[in-house]
Amino acid sequence: MTALVRTEKLSLSFGGVVAADAIDFELHAGERLAVIGANGAGKTTFINIVTGFLKPTSGRIYVEGKDVTALDPRRIVRLGVGRSFQLPQLFLEHTVRQCLEIALIGKGGGLGFFKSLSQQVDRKEIDHTLDLVGLRERAEEPCASLPEGQRKLLDVAMALALRPKLLIMDEPTSGVASEDKLDLMNAVMRALEEQKVTSWFVEHDVDIVTRYATRVAAWISGRIAADGTPQSVLADEAVRREVLGIA
Ligand SMILES: Nc1ncnc2c1ncn2[C@@H]1O[C@H](COP(=O)(O)OP(=O)(O)OP(=O)(O)O)[C@@H](O)[C@H]1O
Numbered sequence: 738m739t740a741l742v743r744t745e746k747l748s749l750s751f752g753g754v755v756a757a758d759a760i761d762f763e764l765h766a767g768e769r770l771a772v773i774g775a776n777g778a779g780k781t782t783f784i785n786i787v788t789g790f791l792k793p794t795s796g797r798i799y800v801e802g803k804d805v806t807a808l809d810p811r812r813i814v815r816l817g818v819g820r821s822f823q824l825p826q827l828f829l830e831h832t833v834r835q836c837l838e839i840a841l842i843g844k845g846g847g848l849g850f851f852k853s854l855s856q857q858v859d860r861k862e863i864d865h866t867l868d869l870v871g872l873r874e875r876a877e878e879p880c881a882s883l884p885e886g887q888r889k890l891l892d893v894a895m896a897l898a899l900r901p902k903l904l905i906m907d908e909p910t911s912g913v914a915s916e917d918k919l920d921l922m923n924a925v926m927r928a929l930e931e932q933k934v935t936s937w938f939v940e941h942d943v944d945i946v947t948r949y950a951t952r953v954a955a956w957i958s959g960r961i962a963a964d965g966t967p968q969s970v971l972a973d974e975a976v977r978r979e980v981l982g983i984a
């Protein structure tokens with residue numbers, strides 16, 4: 738089966754820092770991948786390269802066999818690779834519904850001249866996405882009034898509205914109170930499952946990793962140091978020492 742995403746010897750250096758070091762990686766449809774790694778290990782950099790936000794120094798990226806190395810982020814989104822951000826990218830002065838409208842219009846290639854924002858998107862489509870993540874009751878509220886957990890959820894919803902095949906989430910639970918993390922992940926993973934979206938999420942909390950991932954990849958200094966079942970990766974000696982901080 739062709740991999741949904743494949744990278745070949747993907748490298749990127751920032752000055753003297755090797756943030757991605759010849760990474761060979763494959764992700765297949767149906768996987769739920771958790772990425773773990775210490776601060777600065779290169780988890781976000783790798784996501785930025787795969788989604789077109791950064792260009793690699795060398796190496797190639799393929800989405801379903803198509804070489805996307807030279808494509809910009811919008812073209813990569815159109816091939817079905819969505820993402821959410823470590824810091825939610827919301828339009829705080831707009832309502833929840835308007836954020837989704839803006840996300841959908843962005844995919845369509847920009848604003849048409851003679852129509853208002855809400856005339857250009859399918860209201861039902863937006864209601865469906867809001868229902869999926871449980872944000873329907875807050876649709877008309879300004880994003881600024883949402884607590885952090887719901888801001889993260891809206892950021893995911895904006896990516897999900899574009900009907901991706903894969904959703905890459907950079908620390909979906911960071912900044913969220915620990916008692917709210919499970920509710921957030923339940924809402925996110927339920928929505929992804931319902932839409933049959935493959936998932937890849939960066940997460941520091943081992944409890945969340947073991948609850949939701951079918952596969953774990955551990956980043957150490959710009960490389961994937963271990964990749965496999967959650968059990969095997971979390972038991973790996975280098976991962977325990979360098980990532981989990983367990984002697
Ligand atoms: N735009 C940039 N310019 C210079 N250095 C950068 C840039 N982006 C990342 N780096 C460096 O690359 C390395 C990897 O950073 P990255 O943000 O990918 O780590 P991370 O694993 O996502 O960390 P965290 O868990 O803190 O989010 C770090 O040393 C970081 O300082």
Ligand SMILES: [Mg+2]
Nearest residue numbers: 780781782823
């Ligand atoms: Mg990061």
